Amino acid sequence: RPSLEEIRCWGKSFDKLMKSPAGRKVFREFLRCEYSEENMLFWLACEELKKEANPDLIEEKARFIYEDYISILSPKEVSLDSRVREVVNHNMVSPTPHTFDEAQLQIYTLMHRDSYPRFVNSPLYKQIAQLNNNSESGSDTALDTRASSHSKLPS
Template identity: 35%
Template sequence: MPKLFSSKSRFYDLEDKEEKQIKKGNEKKGVIQCLQMQTQTDHQLPASFQFVTEEPTLEKVLSEKCFIDAFRAFLRSEFSDENIEFWLACQDYKEARSPTELSSKAKEIYNEFVDPHALKEINIDCHIRETIEMALQEPDFSCFDEAQKHIYSVMEKDSWPRFLKSDVYLNLVHKSQTEDGNKKGQEYWWHDA
């Protein structure tokens, strides 16, 4: 029979592991609740997509509503959904049809995301903020481009890798496999059919 050794440090390691497991379980519950809220809207996967083994990209996620909703639910669970909301608002901003609409949307975006007192303030440096403030005097379609690129980069480098390991993403993949009849256990993503 092997000898069992115990030490004070080993005991604390076990306590740390238990605390981490409890914390991870609580985080998982929050993600699952977000996923449940997301699936209540019951978005169907686009018929023009089929799932194949390939590397998913943030660009593809941001091109389809059902995937945006899953990513948004994940970001909400991490308290960083202002990033996707800002990115989407910038996309909508570029669809403005008149100078009046452009000016109105620019002010809304600034007040909601860029103003230092905004409830959903995005994390940008003072140079980008000043550039936007100057551009607001005569807003054009590129008014928020620098900030939007920055936020995209933040999501891609920070949130995206965690999203790929999240229950939200794994459930979406599982749902797609079930709908497509693919084998379980393989990682799938989509491409245009």
Template identity: 45%
Template sequence: MCKGLATLPATCLKSAKDIKHKISFLLQKPEPQTADQKQTKEKTANAAAAAKRAPSAAEVEKWKESFSHVMSSEIGRSVFTSFLESEFSKENMDFWVACEDYKKTDPSKFSTRAKQIYQQFVEADAPNEVNLDALTREETQQNVEHACPSCFNEAQKMIYILMEKDSYRRFLHSKLFKDLCQMQKSSAEEKKEKKNRENRQELTGGA
């Protein structure tokens, strides 16, 4: 009959505890992050911080007018990115932003950065592949071989149009946008009511 752990030598028990501790440590240890992953996390954090700032009623109204108003507003892009995330098409915004950042890259780093963007978003079966036609994909590949500020222009334009003609229209009818409009409407009504109360108090106090 087995007498249990009590009969095991102390050295065996210590080894077992050490192994358990190491396994626990490995499970909890985060994977090393690449520079790109860190940069992406920073941008995500910045976008989340921007999203926490409630847009003004005027901003929201402008977003209804055109997609360009959404894209020219930092908080507009953050809100729209949240919508794209819900549709599993966030890679389109990520690619567009990457292209914008690429244009500001030091010319000496064009070649390296262009290849990174191409491998991340453009080539077939890329981790975050965007929806481009074969001709644009091939043209972009050739451009990357001779990297310059405009080498992603056509691909970026195509993805912008895709977001504008497709995702943006659904965004305007989404629960996310309707809730935002309702929130702004309620906020505006509260401000109006507060102002009316203050005016009434002033009149009463002056009587």
């Protein structure tokens, strides 16, 4: 379970939030409620692609990412400008682990500028910080419970 200090760092640094698995989980739950979870899913898929070394799997994963998040036919399409779309389309001719780097950066920046300020001011973030501050038990489920049921919490 993250410490109160770590949770407070999430409120000060988007980079620290995104580097923390627990932070990403809570932020993803927030994005789901804002109907923009696809941004986090795309970012995570790109991170996984970067770890892949097998050329056949790189191509397969790149195609899945393209179909799931870049294609205008996808219900989970992420919002990219036309220049970045062109770069991705060009890169898809011969996919590498870095095919989506520019798109990933654009979505990271979008989450940082758009969703992150709302997250930091959300009841979800504030409740989690209070929960950790007041909790003396060693329960690992407190964060999970709060994240998955925050829509039921009073504002």
